[in-house]
Amino acid sequence: MKQGEKVQDFVGRVLDVVYQVRMMEEDLPQKTVVTKILRSLVPRFSQVVHSIIEAKYLNNLIVDELSGSLKSHEAILSLKDDLEEEKALHISSTQPRDQSNLGGVGYGGLKKRVMDRHDNIVRSYFVSVSQAFVSVLMSCDVVDLGEEEEDEGNEKKRAKTSSVWLEFKEIDLPDGSKKGECIHCKRKLAINASKSTTQFKRHLSTCMKRKIYQNQQQKISFQPVQGGNGDVEMQPALTNGKFDMAKMRKASAHWILMHEHPFSVMEEEGFNMMQRCGMPEWEKVSRVTIKKDCMQVYEAKKKNLKSLLKNVSKISLTVDLWKSSNQKIEYMILTAHFIDHNWRLQKRVINFVRLPPPRRGVEIADCIFKCLKEWGIENKVFTISIDNASSNDVAIRILKDTFSRTKRLLCGGKLFHVRCCAHILNLMVQDGISEIQEIIEDIHESVKFINQSEARLKSFSDIVQQLQLPERKLILDCKTRWNSTFEMLSVAMKFKNVFPMFKDREILYHCCPCPEDWEKVEKICEILEVFNAITKIISGSDYPTSNLFLNEVYRVKMLLDKRVNDENDFIRAMIGKMKAKFDKYWGECNLLMSVAAILDPRCKMRVVDFTFARMYSDREARENITKVREALHEIYEEYVREYQHGNEHSGETSMHNNDDVGTSGKGLSGWSEFSSYVKSIEKASPQQSDLDGYLAEGCFIFEGNPDEFNALEWWKGSTLKYRILSRMARDILAIPITTVDFRRLLSVKGGRVIDTYRSSLAPETVQALLCGGDWCRNLHGVKKKNKRKSESFQKFKYFKLLVKKQHSLPVKTLRTDRGGEFTLQEFETYCKLNGILHQLTTPRTPQQNGIAERKNI
Numbered sequence: 001m002k003q004g005e006k007v008q009d010f011v012g013r014v015l016d017v018v019y020q021v022r023m024m025e026e027d028l029p030q031k032t033v034v035t036k037i038l039r040s041l042v043p044r045f046s047q048v049v050h051s052i053i054e055a056k057y058l059n060n061l062i063v064d065e066l067s068g069s070l071k072s073h074e075a076i077l078s079l080k081d082d083l084e085e086e087k088a089l090h091i092s093s094t095q096p097r098d099q100s101n102l103g104g105v106g107y108g109g110l111k112k113r114v115m116d117r118h119d120n121i122v123r124s125y126f127v128s129v130s131q132a133f134v135s136v137l138m139s140c141d142v143v144d145l146g147e148e149e150e151d152e153g154n155e156k157k158r159a160k161t162s163s164v165w166l167e168f169k170e171i172d173l174p175d176g177s178k179k180g181e182c183i184h185c186k187r188k189l190a191i192n193a194s195k196s197t198t199q200f201k202r203h204l205s206t207c208m209k210r211k212i213y214q215n216q217q218q219k220i221s222f223q224p225v226q227g228g229n230g231d232v233e234m235q236p237a238l239t240n241g242k243f244d245m246a247k248m249r250k251a252s253a254h255w256i257l258m259h260e261h262p263f264s265v266m267e268e269e270g271f272n273m274m275q276r277c278g279m280p281e282w283e284k285v286s287r288v289t290i291k292k293d294c295m296q297v298y299e300a301k302k303k304n305l306k307s308l309l310k311n312v313s314k315i316s317l318t319v320d321l322w323k324s325s326n327q328k329i330e331y332m333i334l335t336a337h338f339i340d341h342n343w344r345l346q347k348r349v350i351n352f353v354r355l356p357p358p359r360r361g362v363e364i365a366d367c368i369f370k371c372l373k374e375w376g377i378e379n380k381v382f383t384i385s386i387d388n389a390s391s392n393d394v395a396i397r398i399l400k401d402t403f404s405r406t407k408r409l410l411c412g413g414k415l416f417h418v419r420c421c422a423h424i425l426n427l428m429v430q431d432g433i434s435e436i437q438e439i440i441e442d443i444h445e446s447v448k449f450i451n452q453s454e455a456r457l458k459s460f461s462d463i464v465q466q467l468q469l470p471e472r473k474l475i476l477d478c479k480t481r482w483n484s485t486f487e488m489l490s491v492a493m494k495f496k497n498v499f500p501m502f503k504d505r506e507i508l509y510h511c512c513p514c515p516e517d518w519e520k521v522e523k524i525c526e527i528l529e530v531f532n533a534i535t536k537i538i539s540g541s542d543y544p545t546s547n548l549f550l551n552e553v554y555r556v557k558m559l560l561d562k563r564v565n566d567e568n569d570f571i572r573a574m575i576g577k578m579k580a581k582f583d584k585y586w587g588e589c590n591l592l593m594s595v596a597a598i599l600d601p602r603c604k605m606r607v608v609d610f611t612f613a614r615m616y617s618d619r620e621a622r623e624n625i626t627k628v629r630e631a632l633h634e635i636y637e638e639y640v641r642e643y644q645h646g647n648e649h650s651g652e653t654s655m656h657n658n659d660d661v662g663t664s665g666k667g668l669s670g671w672s673e674f675s676s677y678v679k680s681i682e683k684a685s686p687q688q689s690d691l692d693g694y695l696a697e698g699c700f701i702f703e704g705n706p707d708e709f710n711a712l713e714w715w716k717g718s719t720l721k722y723r724i725l726s727r728m729a730r731d732i733l734a735i736p737i738t739t740v741d742f743r744r745l746l747s748v749k750g751g752r753v754i755d756t757y758r759s760s761l762a763p764e765t766v767q768a769l770l771c772g773g774d775w776c777r778n779l780h781g782v783k784k785k786n787k788r789k790s791e792s793f794q795k796f797k798y799f800k801l802l803v804k805k806q807h808s809l810p811v812k813t814l815r816t817d818r819g820g821e822f823t824l825q826e827f828e829t830y831c832k833l834n835g836i837l838h839q840l841t842t843p844r845t846p847q848q849n850g851i852a853e854r855k856n857i
Helices: 007-023 030-040 043-054 063-094 107-139 198-206 208-216 245-259 263-267 269-278 287-310 361-375 390-406 421-451 454-466 482-493 498-505 515-538 549-563 569-586 591-598 605-615 618-663 671-684 690-696 711-716 723-733 763-780 790-807 825-833
Strands: 168-172 178-182 188-190 232-234 315-323 330-339 345-354 381-386 417-419 813-816 837-840
Touching: 007 030, 007 063, 030 063, 043 063, 178 198, 188 198, 245 263, 245 287, 245 763, 263 269, 263 287, 287 763, 315 361, 330 361, 330 723, 345 361, 345 763, 361 390, 381 390, 390 417, 417 421, 421 454, 421 482, 421 515, 421 569, 454 498, 454 790, 482 515, 515 549, 515 569, 549 569, 549 591, 549 605, 591 605, 591 618, 591 723, 605 618, 618 690, 618 723, 690 723, 711 723, 790 825, 825 837
Parallel strands: 315 381, 381 417, 813 837
Antiparallel strands: 168 178, 178 188, 315 330, 330 345
16 A cells, blocks of 8 residues: 555555456455455554454455445544644644743643644544444444434435345334344344344344255256257256256267267366366266266167167168278278158168278178168168179179068169269269369469468469459369369369469479460369269258259260260360260169159159150160159059058957957947958059059149258158058158268268277277267257368468467477378478478377377467
C-alpha cells in the first residue's frame, strides 16, 4: 500500500490481481488474500492489524469484512485530522501572544501541551471504538447492514441481502416484537438490534429437519442419450445425484472406438485434468483398463448384431483384400449389406481377419465360409461383391458350389457373383490414360518441383497473382488412384499459363509441359470427368446403387462409341483400350443391373427398352430384353414359392393347434376351416401377379430432384399392394455393386488404414477396434472422416512460413511419429533441402505417439 492511498483504491488493486491469478486456474483462498492485505498496510493501520491478530479472527475474516474495517478506521483517522486542524485554528485565534502570562512557557510550548492532550483523547477514543468493533466481529459472522432502516422517520426498509433469509422469515409477535422463524422446524429466534444474522446461521448448521430436507430433496439427473437411429443407447453417468464411473468408462470406450484414438489417450494429463474439471469424481483410467472396456463393448455389440441378423432373410456381402504396409500382413474385410425392418439400408463390417499365405482362391473361400459360419448366416447369403482378381473368381466358384449343395441359389446362381464396378472403371481409365503417361509424369514432376521449395512456391504464387487467377493451390496426385490423377490434371489446367512464366524464372525447371500437351490434357479431362461423376454415383453406401448403374453404363457406352472415331490419334488409341475393357466385362447383358433398374418405379421396363436399343444391335437388343424378362419372372416365381411355403408352414401349424383345441372342446371353432377354404379358393382362381400388375402400370413420375428419390421408401409404402414383389425389390436393391464407396477413396482398397500405433497390436485386437468402431459409428449416427494425410505436408510448410514471418526464426528440428504422412519421400526431401533435422519415434512403440510432438514446443 502506498502512503496516502485510500483503502478503496488499494483493495481494488488487490482484487484485480486476485482475479487475474484465478483466471490462470490457480486456487487462492480468502485467508491468503487477507494475510497479503494485512502485511501490505501502512503503519497508520497497525492497530487494526494487532486487534485482528489478538482476537484470533484471521481464519474467519473475508476480504469484504476487512475492507469495511479499514474504511472505518480510515474515516476515524480523517476525523482526527479535522479535529487537530480545528483546535489549532481555535487556539491561535483566542489565546494572546503575550508569553508573560503563560507561566514561563512560550506559545510553542503551550501549543504542544494542548496538542498532546488532544492526541491522548482521540487515541483513547479510537482504541475504544476499535475494541468495540473487534468485539462485534468476534460475536458475529457477518454484520448484515442491509437490514437497517435508513432512518427512523422513513418507513422504507433496505432489502435483506443475507442468504439466511431464504430459510428464515420475519414474523411479528402480538407484543409488537419481531422474530425470525425457521421454515424447516418453525423455531423462532430473536432479531438483534444490530440486525446481525449470526444466530440464524448457527441454527441452520444444527437444524436436523433442514438436513433431512437436503437429503430428500430432488437431485440432478440427466436424460438418456439417444443413438443415431433414435433408440436409447447410452445411459448418463449422473443419475439421481450419483456419479457412475463405470458408465463413463463405457462411454470412453465408445469414443475411442468411434474415432480410432489410441488407448494411451486416457492416461494423458491434459485429458484427465479436463475431465476432473467438469466431473470432480472422475478417476484416471489406464490404457490396459480401457482396452478391456473396448473389448467388452465389441463383444456386446457383436452379440446385438448377431441377434439383428437372425431376423434378416437375405444378406449381400462385399469382400475386399488389403495389405497393411505397417504390419506387412494381409487382411480380408467382410461387409454385410441388408435392409432392416424399417426399410433402411444397413451396412456393417462383420470381419476384419488376417489372411495367412498362400492367398489362393481356396484359402479365400475357406476364410469367407469360416466367417459366415461364425455369424450363423451361411444360409442367408444372397450375393457376394468382389473385385476381378483371378483368385477371387476361383473363391466365388468354390463358394457357389458349396452353397448349391445346401440351398437353392437365386436364378440358378446367375446373380451370386457381382463384380466390383468401381474396379472395372478403374481398369478402363488406367488403360486409357497410359496413352499420355509421359505428359502426366511431366505435370506430376512440375507440381512436385514447385512444392519442394518455399521460394519456388512463392515465385509461382507471385505469377498467379499477377495474372489475377482465382486459384491458389496445386494438387499432387497419388499414382495408384486415377481419380487423384484426374484432380491433379484438372487443377493444373487452370495454371497452364503460369508454368511457362515460372520456367523463365527458375533455371532448374526442365519438365514444363508444352502447349500441345495442355491441349491433350484438356481433351482427356473431358472424358475423365464423366467417369469421375459415375464413380461418385455408384460408390455411395447410404442409398441403393444397383438400380442406378444401368443408366450409367449406358452413359459410358455412348461416350466410348462417340469418341471411338475421334480426329485425334491419341484419343482414338485411348478410347480403343477403354472400349476393349468395357466389352470384356459389360459386353454381355448384365442381369443384375437390368433387373435392379426395372425395380426402380421410375424406370420399369422402359429403361431396358431405351438403353438396350442404343447399346446393342437390333437382334442383340431383342435377345437381351427377352433374357432379362425371363430372368425377372424366374426370380419372382422363386419368391412366390418361398412366400407360399412360409404361409403353408404357418397354416399347418395353426390348423394342427386348432384341431387339438377343437377336440378338447375349447377355442374358436370354424375359423381355421374358413381360412383354409379362402386360401384354396384364392390360389385356384386366376389372378394377376404382383409383377404383371407392377409392369402394367406406368412409370412413377418424380417431380423433385432425382438425387433425392429413395426407391426403398417407395417400396415401403407399396408393401400392401405388392406383398411378394416388395420383398424381392428389398433384397435386390440392397445388393452393392462396388466394394469401395466414395468416402474410401474411390478406386483403391487403401481407404481402411491401420495406423502406426495399431501396428503392434494382435490381429484379433485390430479386428475388434475396426469392427467395433464401425458398429459404434452406425449406432450413434457418426460419419467417419477420412484422414487426408497428404495435407500434413502442406500444413507443415505453411507452419514453417508462419514461424519465419512472425518470429524471424527458422525451424531447425521436427519430432514426429512414424505415421505415413511423415515418412513420405517428399516430406523427407523437403526437410533435407531446408536443413531441418527430422527425428522419428522408435519403431513399434505406440506409447510414444503424441509425446514426440509435444517436445516440439
